[in-house]
Amino acid sequence: MAKEIYSKYPLIKYLRKEALPTALCPGCGGGTVLNAFANAVDQLKIDPKDLVVVSGIGCSAWIASPYFLADTLHTTHGRAIAFATGVKVGLPDKKVVVISGDGDLASIGGNHLIHAARRNIDITVILVNNFIYGMTGGQVAPTTPFGAKTTTSPYRNIEHPLQISETVAAAGASYVARWTTAHVYQLIESIKKALQVKGFSLVEVISQCPVQFGRRNQMKEPAEMLRWYLKNSVPISKAKNMSPEELEGKFVIGEFVNRERPEFVTELNKLIDEVQEHFGLKGESDGV
Amino acid sequence: MIIRGDEPEQIRLIKKLYKPGNYFMQGNEALSYGALFAGCRFYAGYPITPSSEIAETMARELPKLGGYYLQMEDEIGSIAAMVGASWTGFKVMTATAGPGFSLMQENLGYAVMTETPLVLVDVQRSGPSTGQATKGAQGDFFQARWGTHGDHPIVALSPTSGQDAFWEVIRAFNIAERLRTPVVVLFDGVLAHTRELVKIPDVEEVEITYRKLPANEEEAKLPFGDPHGDGVPPMPLFGHGYFTHVTGSTHKENGLRDVYTPEVHDKLVRRIHRKIEQNRHVYEKYEEHFTDDAEILVVSWGVTARPALGAVLKAREEGIKAGLFVPKTVHPFPGERMRELGKKVRAVLVAEMNLGQMIIEVERYLNDDVLLKGVNKIGGVPLTVEEILREIRGVA
Numbered sequence: 001m002a003k004e005i006y007s008k009y010p011l012i013k014y015l016r017k018e019a020l021p022t023a024l025c026p027g028c029g030g031g032t033v034l035n036a037f038a039n040a041v042d043q044l045k046i047d048p049k050d051l052v053v054v055s056g057i058g059c060s061a062w063i064a065s066p067y068f069l070a071d072t073l074h075t076t077h078g079r080a081i082a083f084a085t086g087v088k089v090g091l092p093d094k095k096v097v098v099i100s101g102d103g104d105l106a107s108i109g110g111n112h113l114i115h116a117a118r119r120n121i122d123i124t125v126i127l128v129n130n131f132i133y134g135m136t137g138g139q140v141a142p143t144t145p146f147g148a149k150t151t152t153s154p155y156r157n158i159e160h161p162l163q164i165s166e167t168v169a170a171a172g173a174s175y176v177a178r179w180t181t182a183h184v185y186q187l188i189e190s191i192k193k194a195l196q197v198k199g200f201s202l203v204e205v206i207s208q209c210p211v212q213f214g215r216r217n218q219m220k221e222p223a224e225m226l227r228w229y230l231k232n233s234v235p236i237s238k239a240k241n242m243s244p245e246e247l248e249g250k251f252v253i254g255e256f257v258n259r260e261r262p263e264f265v266t267e268l269n270k271l272i273d274e275v276q277e278h279f280g281l282k283g284e285s286d287g288v
Numbered sequence: 289m290i291i292r293g294d295e296p297e298q299i300r301l302i303k304k305l306y307k308p309g310n311y312f313m314q315g316n317e318a319l320s321y322g323a324l325f326a327g328c329r330f331y332a333g334y335p336i337t338p339s340s341e342i343a344e345t346m347a348r349e350l351p352k353l354g355g356y357y358l359q360m361e362d363e364i365g366s367i368a369a370m371v372g373a374s375w376t377g378f379k380v381m382t383a384t385a386g387p388g389f390s391l392m393q394e395n396l397g398y399a400v401m402t403e404t405p406l407v408l409v410d411v412q413r414s415g416p417s418t419g420q421a422t423k424g425a426q427g428d429f430f431q432a433r434w435g436t437h438g439d440h441p442i443v444a445l446s447p448t449s450g451q452d453a454f455w456e457v458i459r460a461f462n463i464a465e466r467l468r469t470p471v472v473v474l475f476d477g478v479l480a481h482t483r484e485l486v487k488i489p490d491v492e493e494v495e496i497t498y499r500k501l502p503a504n505e506e507e508a509k510l511p512f513g514d515p516h517g518d519g520v521p522p523m524p525l526f527g528h529g530y531f532t533h534v535t536g537s538t539h540k541e542n543g544l545r546d547v548y549t550p551e552v553h554d555k556l557v558r559r560i561h562r563k564i565e566q567n568r569h570v571y572e573k574y575e576e577h578f579t580d581d582a583e584i585l586v587v588s589w590g591v592t593a594r595p596a597l598g599a600v601l602k603a604r605e606e607g608i609k610a611g612l613f614v615p616k617t618v619h620p621f622p623g624e625r626m627r628e629l630g631k632k633v634r635a636v637l638v639a640e641m642n643l644g645q646m647i648i649e650v651e652r653y654l655n656d657d658v659l660l661k662g663v664n665k666i667g668g669v670p671l672t673v674e675e676i677l678r679e680i681r682g683v684a
Contacts, residue, residue: 016533019544049529054372066533066544071526073375074535074545075368076398082360082368086332089356089369090292090376091527112368115361268356275351281301 011038014048019066025134027222029181029207030063033128036184036205037064037099040191046095052087053097056080056109059135060101060128060207078108081116084123092265095124095195102129102143106164110142113164113202117171120199121264126191127164127202130209138212145249149216165204169257174199176256180206180229183253190255199263206251291465291498292329292355292378301353302491311486315479316383318450318486319409319457320345323381325494326461328407329355330378332369334362334388337422338477339411342383363388367395367408374404375534377525379461383409385477386428387418390435396470397436398536400560403512403521405464405471405499407457412476412590414668423668424477426590429645432472433619439557441564443571444472444619446590449479450486456616462497463571467563468520471571474618476641478591478670499523508532512556513541519563564620573616574625578604582611584683585629586663587650588639589615592671596639599676608684618646626653635683639663639676659683 009015015038024030041048051070055061057077065072075083080098088096098105105113105127116123132150133139140153142162149156165178175197177190187205194201208214208225219225229251236254239247276282302325320342323331331346333339347357356373360366363384370380384392389410399406412428414420432444443463447456457473464471500522502508507515508524511532515522521541524530533543538553546552575593577600579585584603588596593614603610613629615622630636630653638647644662654660663679665671 016531016544018542048531049527052526066535069531071531072533073372073526074533074537075371076394076536079364079368079395082365083372085358085360085365086330086369086372086374086378086380087376087526088372089330089358090373090378094527111361112365115365268358272351272354272356276354279305279352281304281352283297283300 011035011042014038014041014069016066016069022067023062024059025211027208027210028059029130029205029209030060030128032181032184033060033099033126033205033207034063034067036187037068037126037191039188040195043188044192044195046195051095051097052091053099054080054084054087055098056100056104058101058104058133060099060130061104063128064097064099078104079112080104081109081112081123081125085116085121088121088123089265089268092122092269096122097195098123098125100127101134102127102131102164103133103141106162107142113168114171117168117173117200117202119264120172120174120261122198123200124194125202127204128207129164129204130207130213131161132209132213134209134212138216148213150213165202165256168202172200172261173202173257174261175201175258177202178204178206178251178253178256180233180251180253181208182226182229183233193258197258198266199261291327294327294498298327298353299491305352306488306491308488308490311488312483313450313486314341314481314483315450315453315475316341316411316481317345319447319453319473319475320349321488322454322457323407323461324349324353325491326458327379327496328381328461329353330370330373330380331356331382332358332360332366332373332380333382333384334360334366336385336388338413338424338480339383339385339409341480342409342411363391364395367392367399367406370406371395371399371402371404374406375526379405379465381407381409383411385411385413386415386431389428389431393435397438397440399470400436400440400442401536402534403468403523403560405468407460407464407471407473409457409473409475411480412474414666420668422477424480424591424641424670425666425668426476426592426641427645428474429618429642432474439561441561442472442619443467443469443564443617444474445616446474446618447479448590448593448614450482450484453479454486454488458494458496459573462495465497465499466520466570467567468499468523469564474590476591501525510541511543512539514559519559519566568620571617572622574622575614575616577612579611579613579629581609582633583609584635584637584680585611585613585633586637586639586676586680587613587646589618589646592639592641595671595673596676598673599680602673602677603680603684608680610680621649623653626650630654630658633658635659635661637661637663637676637679637683639671641665641670
């Protein structure tokens with residue numbers, strides 16, 4: 001049955017067949033993200049041989065690793081971006097992509113996230129924000145909405161969620177966009193832009209977790225969660241004229257930043273060139 | 289596929305930059321030059337006393353060689369970036385001290401499980417916690433061995449001088465590359481900051497090893513197999529179209545995760561142990577002085593091995609048959625040699641700058657009829673010749 005479905009999927013060539021079917025729960029937004037990413041790669045005609053995908057720990061970390069057929073590095077919890085930094089320095093001509101969740105990248109990995117944005121290293125991060133720790137059983141996350149119920153906030157969440165896109169934009173990224181899994185075409189376009197930008201790019205995808213989040217917050221059907229996203233999404237242009245009170249509980253979507261800034265690995269190589277020039281180390285053949 | 293630092297161009301650059309001869313330098317600097325000679329072209333680190341001069345030397349020298357210095361946001365990010373870079377073909381190193389070493393432990397385990405070559409220098413300082421942050425110690429003997437979780441082997445070396453650090457770090461890189469494994473160098477704050485004579489050799493006198501790369505497509509498809517029977521799989525580097533999957537989770541020979549089949553975990557973890565066990569000849573190293581006729585054996589390592597040698601020499605002058613055994617590879621411990629030596633002597637003194645760590649390893653290889661005693665000192669000041677000699681006299 002599963003085999004039949006996969007054989008009809010036109011982008012199957014991008015997937016690691018021996019790893020299928022996926023371990024994702026029915027109704028999970030992870031499939032949408034994987035599909036959007038595969039579409040973006042396909043539309044840009046990126047050869048998967050020119051891709052390295054890095055992820056951390058958690059449900060969303062599985063989306064592209066192991067399922068996407070490229071070099072994939074599945075790392076420790078929270079550290080995917082730091083691992084990817086080493087990969088990018090070694091392979092500056094490849095597209096280095098990090099796909100992981102909010103708990104992984106913005107909580108335990110928050111430090112690496114803001115510093116990679118500050119450095120503006122040419123890595124594309126697709127951050128899947130489902131407001132919850134899914135794999136460990138639905139505990140409260142730094143992205144859980146104020147007042148929401150989880151297994152470790154059984155009465156209600158009294159902490160305010162981290163605004164990931166706003167934070168990363170402020171830290172200095174070249175490109176930042178936020179969409180939900182209900183905005184698939186916009187999401188694909190943003191992933192395409194992010195992959196092409198020379199610098200640190202982040203695409204935050206608000207994604208449904210009906211099993212761990214929805215079930216405990218009166219939205220146990222995936223479609224209910226998608227309707228919640230659609231109803232509460234506010235385009236960034238409109239949000240600019242709204243007060244914080246009006247924006248409470250809304251999802252601001254769209255492009256936050258799209259700008260050119262000096263990129264880290266380019267600067268690093270420029271520096272090496274200058275130093276070698278300065279010390280008269282340039283030979284007939286450049287060994288770098 | 290290339291391993292960075294391998295090109296003839298690099299030999300030309302090293303020859304041009306570092307003239308052979310005698311230099312007066314810090315242990316940390318000597319160690320850094322050793323790393324450069326070994327082919328290290330990627331360093332990711334985070335400053336911490338007493339290791340910082342290694343970062344400073346690497347930041348200054350690496351760009352000249354076309355290499356990369358990255359100052360990461362913390363120690364965890366540093367070792368993570370090293371692993372990423374190693375999979376693209378770099379020889380990689382970081383240096384840290386006790387607290388930073390603690391932070392790196394999780395990813396050290398990741399490097400063991402994913403069989404990623406890297407060199408991690410721990411310039412030991414006095415702890416626990418911030419302790420005496422600027423003082424030397426030898427308290428991380430077991431942190432190197434058991435700091436990360438799970439069943440895992442580890443290789444750790446410990447140099448006894450600046451000159452020794454130059455060569456031992458080269459040996460660390462060679463072992464890491466040959467066995468596709470992380471190697472820890474247990475240096476210490478005293479040697480790190482001691483300035484002494486260091487002889488820099490001609491780069492062509494230095495023997496350098498590079499990791500095994502897959503010979504064909506078939507080998508590349510099994511990044512965690514054992515095609516040569518030595519327990520060491522060839523390493524398919526990223527960016528060459530092999531679609532390699534690397535994970536710290538239990539994985540099959542093709543790299544894909546399988547955490548449910550007991551045999552898969554058993555086979556993988558036992559092989560990782562076996563490759564270290566069966567390749568003992570690659571890394572085992574120790575020094576001996578006057579052990580042929582010794583009745584009293586001093587065992588010591590790292591910085592303390594030097595006053596220990598002084599004490600043994602003085603004891604000999606006094607007619608005491610003392611000898612010295614210095615494990616240079618401290619993990620896996622040279623237990624067989626220790627056992628042989630233990631049969632010939634009546635007393636063993638273990639001298640170290642801690643309250644007794646290596647002594648626990650030594651004890652495992654001694655019979656009950658041998659008198660075993662620790663010579664220990666903490667407080668950030670190394671043991672002196674006199675202090676060790678006094679203990680030798682005490683058991684003579």
